[in-house]
Amino acid sequence: PNPTPLLHWYDVSENNLVGEIPSSICNLSSIMGLYLMMNSFNGTIPECLGNLSSSLLYIELQKNNFHGKLPKSFAKGCTLQSIRINNNQLEGSLPRSLGNCKDLNLLDIGNNYFSDTFPNWLGYLDQLQVLILRSNRFYGQVNNSDVKVSFSRLRCIDLSHNNFSGYLPVNFFENLHAIIREGHEKKSKPEYMINTVLNGK
Template identity: 70%
Template sequence: MSKLLPKGRIPTPPPSLLWYFVSRNKLVGDIPSSICNSSSLKVLTLWKNSFNGTIPECIGNLSSSLSHLDLGNNNFHGKIPESFAKYCTLQSFRISNNQIGGSLPRSLGNCKDLILLDVGNNNLNDTFPNWLGNLDHLQVLVLRSNKFFGQMDNSDVTVSFTRLHVIDLSRNNFSGYLPTNFFKNLHSIRKGHENKFELEYMEDVSDYIAFNYVYGLSLTVKGSEIEFQSLSTMWMVIDFSDNQFFGALPKTLGELHSLIVLNLSHNCLTGPIPSSLGDLSQLESLDLSSNKFQGRIPTDLTNLGFLEVLNLSQNNLKGPIPQGKQFDGFTNDSYKENLGLCGFPLSKRCDTDGGTLVKFDRDDDELNWKFSILMGYGCGLVLGLSMGYIVFTTGKPLWLIRIVELVQQRFTKR
């Protein structure tokens, strides 16, 4: 466990120390370069302090012994060290929630055992790191809230990412079509994971515990940002929201059968919502809001038995909203600002053909009541005019006078 230290500078660990946890303190200043003399150090966690210096370049060399390095939630600036060791042993590397700029050093590709890479909420300015696809053990990739840009597809790079099960690219400047081949290669999300996977790639139980001790990993799940206290291979997440992706959704997305969270909101995606999304049997959260999707909502989405959160708002969808199962629990907010949609839970109802929009501003009973009154007025007016015309043209016909007299006599007797 981390030891709570008074406000001040980081104490230099003894050379023989294996684990160094000083998280959740009020430590300030730079990381002393003397920390790199701890050649036996396997775990270094300085998470959630007030450091405001740069990351020592020698940290890259220390990666030949380190398994876990967590410098997240500080005020570090400058760049990531360029020279990660040729035989880098890092399994998790986190520098999230700092002010670090520059690009991702290509020497991170030397870290063949890397399982988690979290550089979210910084000022990194780079293209998508396709070269990380060669890291066979990479499970979690978080690039959110930076200045990454450009297209993800690169025909010159063989990208696999076969073990990946969490990828967060949200709040960047990525553009172009969604990468079909990228989704095809996400074999862990297509087929699921076995919970024993981490142990297979950890040297001992202490490494396994250290990996799960990586707290503070933030992801947007079911519409809210959640800070996880540990990692789980059960979470399968794709978040490409708040970028500039355009074009249609690849049908291959429907093959990611273990996916739990899919967030593609706030992009420029067009075309219909593919019915293949109805094959995502484990999906709990689907957010396609603030795009330019057209056409009808596929009825296949009613097959998503675990779906808890649905957001299709701010698109160009039309036609009836599918009914039944999970869809009966979604509110108007799931569909707002789609002027062509109709059916429950919206106030716009569909005709029997299921396509034409009929808007009811008041309850049906009130409408029927007003319609009956208008019909009564209309019929009375026609009958009155007809009788007036007969009286006017024939004088005072005896048969009409007799009918009136009989009615008067009956009311008098009562």
């Protein structure tokens, strides 16, 4: 269904809808919430969603059949608070322009085909509390001594089912409220993070 230009909230979640995201979405200059989750949508995510991020608060596209890459450019005045695009077929790397979304508190990109090193730069987002990267193709060490970030408000992280190596630095996630197993004997660095389930989604 095509939304009207003055729409603030667009919710067609949990149906049996198919096809691509309608191009008329790009005309919604005042949209605050886009909820398309749990359908059978396909195609790519329109580049214009990055331009709409100065009004958007919530992007909920999880559990569809979207493929391709995320929009390259998120506006400098990005107001996004929550992005859930898990359980699709998305690939590539996370665009650095997500760093413009200073109010982002939840990012769930689990169960896709993203391939990149650990996005340390997300640690500059002071409001980020939930970060789900599970079941992708991320690789390399999480600890990067060249990047001085703290993830100061992070409460939940899921890195499971990727190709990460090395240790999780203790002071990197100092405020974390998830369950951590620190390994045997006197090892001070966490080795494993338990899987996290958010609201069954």
